[in-house]
Amino acid sequence: MTDTAARPTTRTLRLDGLSCGGCVAKTRRALEALDATTVIDLDTRLARVTTAHDTDELVAAIRAAGFDAAPTDGAPHAFITQGVSCQGCVGRIRRAIQQHDAEATVDGDPAHQWLTVASRLDGESLLAAIAEAGYTAEPARFTKRTRHIESMSCQGCVKRMREAIQGRDPLARVEGEPAEKRLTVASYLPDALLDAALTEAGYPPGGEASADAPTTEDAPNASDTAAPAAEPAGDARRSVELALSGITCASCVRTIQQALDATDGVERAEVNFASRTASVTGRASPEALIRAVQAVGYGAEVVEDLERGEAKREANEAREYRQRLRDTAIALVPGLALMASMPFHHPVLEGVERGFWVAVGLATFGVLATAGRVFFVGAAKAFRHHQANMDMLVALGTGVAWLYSMVVALAPGVVPEAARSLYFEASLMIVGLINVGQALEVRARGRTSQALKHLLDLRPRTARVIRDGEERDIDIDAVAEGDRLRVRPGERLPVDGEVVEGDSYIDESTLTGEPMPVAKGVGDEVAAGTVNGQGSLVYRATRVGRHTRLSRIIEQVRDAQNSRPPISRLADRVAAVFVPAVMIAAVLTALIWFNVGPEPRLTHMLVAATTVLIIACPCALGLATPISTMIGVGKAAEHGVLIRSGEALQTASRLTTLVVDKTGTLTEGRPRVTDWQVFGDESRALGAALALERGSEHPLATALVAFVEAREIAPTGIHEFTALTGRGVSARLAGGERLLLGNAALMEAEGVDLSPGRTWIEAAESRAHTVLHLAIDGRLAALFAVADPLRDDAVAAIARLKRAGLEVVMLTGDAPPTARAIAREAGIDDVRAGLLPEDKHDAIAELQSRGEVVGMVGDGINDAPALARADVGFAIGQGTDVAIESAGIALMRNSLHGVADAIAISQAALTNIKQNLWGAFGYNVLGIPIAAGILYPLTGMLLSPIIAALAMSASSVTVVSNANRLRFFKPDGNREVSA
Structure with a gap:
């Protein structure tokens, strides 16, 4: 819903379907029915309004009135004027510019001598037109300035200021730092107009002025449009998404x-x-x-804004779908009627009947101009820019058929009697069938982005913040780092944060793919988009806006969906020459039939050449790779796997060897007590162990403390505590008994007899566990086996990877005995231990030199060189940022099943891409010769252009439908999932 309190903005729309004053009046009423909307100019082509509504709402109102509309195209320009004193002056400039570009839009602010123009004219032409109107102007400078905004408190404020500034200068770049009350603006706006925009938005510049002087940005001058390729680049490296x-x-x-x-x-x-x-x-x-x-x-x-962009894309696809269906009906109804009548009423091109067919031809032209307009306009644009595309093929095919038929109807004497056939119905049927095919393609294509849409839907629109002791719901964009938020049972978390009050179970399956809820309490991190269970939580926001984990996932999924795997290069090379090659094939076909074909040669020539143009389908080639990539990346995201690029997707499908790190990858990454043996009073022994280790940060001590505290045993009072470097610790109980806790060397040095636990110790050490010994008053009191255990699902995941045909190799920096024990337990045969980070890098290089395609799974900084060296790297779970940035695929959960999922999905996606490419190539390789008449000697028949249009439409729909099968792919339905 539009916030009608927002500052009104002038918007210009291109109109379609208006033919008279009544249409204009109806459109005016529809627009003026919107609150806070004033119509400035309105004719059958353009509408200019001042409104607080966005463009989509204006377009919806016009469509509800029975017409169509779209935002105007044209490059934006900005000028500082002289002599412009009123809106009448602006109107004269507008009329002068529109004499050269009828669709140009011109807005002016006489008070600040400011003029903005959206036009296809270049800067020099616009300056000349302004001079024709009797005024002078100079291009505005794109400058960077800073403003101190005392009332700025959050990114929501920045968003509102950005909208206010971009309402006057769409090219403006606005960034804010609420903590420092600083707003940075790069814009064509003069200072006075910039400050006015901020003040009108409720954020007047004030306080101390920035020390930064205005600087001219390296961004291009808006009036310099003659050579887009020669644009100076700006200083900042950025990523831009264009619709x-x-x-x-x-x-x-x-x-x-x-x-x-x-x-x-x-x-x-x-x-x-x-x-x-x-x-x-x-x-x-x-x-x-x-x-x-x-x-x-x-x-x-x-x-x-990605969410708004997706919504707009969906609206555009829905509009295109309706338009295609409308055009289908407009073309097919008369086309079918003509087809039905032709067998019964052959044209005798004399007298009244000749006039009838001329009228039919003119009516056909009207239908082509309506239902086929998109093809002819696209072909004209391509011709103007010296290009060739699918529109040109369709326009040539239908246009030649119609033109030939009109020649036959108007001047039958110039055509041999045997060749006096009419093809009006063919032109109509071709346009109708291609439109219905593209409508089906649009509908099927819309389903390919469902995974991204699902991720976008995970973001709540509002958040419940606690400020000044009161709870209130605010827009999610207004949440700032440090805000305290309350989440009730069943609600989604709006931003990332740290729990400060309460405990609950959080369903993280949407982000990680893990089905089991995770317990969260004070001090635990929580993520945006996850679902709270039955408890109520209060947490402090730590990451908001585009910095949340969910936002980063969405951005990575979108970037990966837009990337292209290397296999697409083949389609790119073919696409570069496809349409020109088809046009050459059509010309050669026509020449062959005209020179050596049977009578009526002219008819055969026309049918064969037209059919070649119509049957060729570059759409299928263009869709074969990207649509499968989009669905494959989206399917992976549903399983908690972030594939960063199309190249990673393709490489993962070809892996022959998978290298895994041990700590944090195969194992949990944190030691814990796996077994223990007590000789005597258990409570006394555990209390003494807790007292000795609770002040230590050593991983073994932390594991022992957690083990004892879980049993709710209180620590024993001790004194004379001493740390024995490399061996353990010692202390005395209140009664004077000496305590020792450490390794076997300490026990032997102090004369403690270990024979009571010798068998137990040997068994633990054979499993590569570390044994901690506790002695009280010189006698062995307890033994603790500490290890970094295998993940619960590691054995099943390794077995699954082996079943997929992968050779699994473990590379680790741990000692060989420990590494071999873990590998044996996990089911890995090839183990290389005691490696430094550079050794892991070299080991992968050695595997690659043998022809292996190597994937590497790791989670730490020491894994980064190996991850970068591997053909594709997998960063597992909560790995370090360095590891994640070095990997081509990131796993959102701590499970090697994610690797198996990624490989299975990649293989399915690549298989699908190959099916699409081979299908598209095969269709064109077979279809074009058949259309040219290669089977005529055997059948005595030529393929109808109507059948060619049907086949062409079916080829695109088939590619899209085949790609959509990936949406139902399941990596492994029999996977073992640990609780």
């Missing part, structure tokens, strides 16, 4: 990819046909990227 429009096939993706790659400052660009997005990393500014895309004929806008 793209106008993409219809793999050739479009290739064109946009090349445009982005050619933009200065771009380090990496990934264009995703399935999601209609581009992810760009580098120093190029967002506006430079947008202009680069627009320069090759497509639309782009920055996705600032």
Whole structure:
């Protein structure tokens, strides 16, 4: 719902479907029915309104009135003017610019001599148009400034200030530091207009002014649009996500990819046909990227908020689906009627009947201009930019069929009598069938991002904070680090934090894939998106906004879904030449049929060439890889596996050897007492052990303290405590008896007889457990076996990996006896112990030199070199940040089953991609020759263009449907899950 108290903003929409004054009046009433909305300009093409509503709500209101609308395209420009004194002056400038670009939008603030223009014209042309209107202007400078905002308290404040500033300058970049009350703005706005925007938003600049002088950013000047590829890059390295429009096939993706790659400052660009997005990393500014895309004929806008971007994409897909169905009906109804009538009423192109068919041709043209408009407009754009795409194939095929039919109807004498066939119904049926195929493709494609949508749905919209002793619900964006929040039973946690009051069980399955709830109490960390159980918790926010664990997961999933595995390069190479090759094939087909084909040659030539154009399907090639990658990455996320890139996805599917670390990977990573033996009074012995070790931070001491405290035994009073370096500790009881706790060397040195426990000690040491000895008054009182035990599911997971055909190798820095004991227990045959971090790196290199494709699983800083060296690294569970950053795949739970899941999902995804690619290649390799008439000598028939259109639509739908099978893939239904 729109916050109608927000500052009104001028918005411009391109209108579609308005044909008269009545349509304009109806649209005006629909817009003015919205509160806080004033219509400035409205005609059959454009609407300019001042409103507090967002663009989606305006578009919805116009559609409810029976028309369509979309935001205007065009690169944004900003100017400082002279002589502009009123809105009448702005209107004169607007009319002057619109004489050269009818769809340009112009907004001005005469009080501050400020003018913004969204237009396809370059900066020099706009300055010339402003001069034609009788005014002078100069391009605004993109400058970086800071403001002290005393009333800024949270990121919610920053968000509201950003919206206020970007309402006047859409290119502005706004960052805030609430703790320091500092706002940093990079914008074209003059200082006075910037301060006015902040004041109107309720955040007047004040207090001490920043010491930083305004600096000119390296970002491009808004009026410099002639050469988008030559844009100076900014200083800051950033990742930008763009929502793209106008993409219809793999050739479009290739064109946009090349445009982005050619933009200065771009380090990496990934264009995703399935999601209609581009992810760009580098120093190029967002506006430079947008202009680069627009320069090759497509639309782009920055996705600032992922959740809002996904919602907008869904709305766009729903609109496209409805539009395609409408166009299908418009084309198929008359097309089917014509097909039904043709066998009974062959055209005799004389007199009245000839006039009838001319009228049918004109009506067909009207239908093509309506239902097929998207293809012809796309083809025209591609032609203007010297490109070739699917739209061009469809437009050529249907256009040639219609034009030939009109020639036959208007001037039958120029065509041999045997070739006087009409193909109006073919043009209509082709457009209708392709539209229905694309509608089905849109619907199926929408299901591919369900995993990301599910993650987005995990974020609550509000949080219950405790401030000044009162609880109140606030927007989640207004939560600041350090806030105390209350979570009631059954509620989702809004941000990350640390429990300060209460205890409960938390369901973390949505993040980790673990089905069992985890007990949480005071001091424990909790994560956003998890679900509270039956208890009530109060916790302190430690990470908010985009810094929460859930937000980082969402960003990584999105980035991985937009990345491309290496296998996609084959499709890219084919896509680069596909459409031109098809057009050449159509021309060759026409020449062959015209020169050596049977009579009627002209008819055969037309049918064969048109069918070749129509049957070719670059869409299937473009969808084959990205749609399976999106679903595969999303499926992995559902199982608590974050695959960081398409390359990691593909490499994981080819692994032959898996290298695992021991501590924290195979084992739990924290020692605990696994067995004990007491000689005499158990309470006395355990109390003495607790007293001796409770002040120590040594891992063995910590394990022993936890063991005794779990049995609720109080420590015994001691004095004369002494630490015996390398051997243990000693003290005296209140009664004077001497206590010793340590290794066998200490016992032997003090003359303690170990024979009562010799058998027990040998058994424990054979399992590579460390034995702690307790002696009271010179006699053995207790023995404790301490070990870092295997994870509960380690044995089952290793067995599962072996069943998958992987060779499992353990690399560890531990002593060989301990390493061999753990490996034997886990079922691992190849063990290499006593290794330094660089030794692990070299061991992996040696395996790779033998032709093995190696994966590495680790969790610590010492694993980072090996993780980076491996073909793909797996960072397990709560590993260190260094380990996670070095890995291509991150496991959100502490289980090797996550590795097996990742490999199984990767293999399924790659199999699916190969099926799609082979299907797309096979379809085109077989379909195009058949369309050209290679089977004519055997059958005496040519493939109908209508059947070709049906086949072309079916090929794309088949690829999308096959990819969607991955949504139902289960890595291992028989997996053992530990409680």
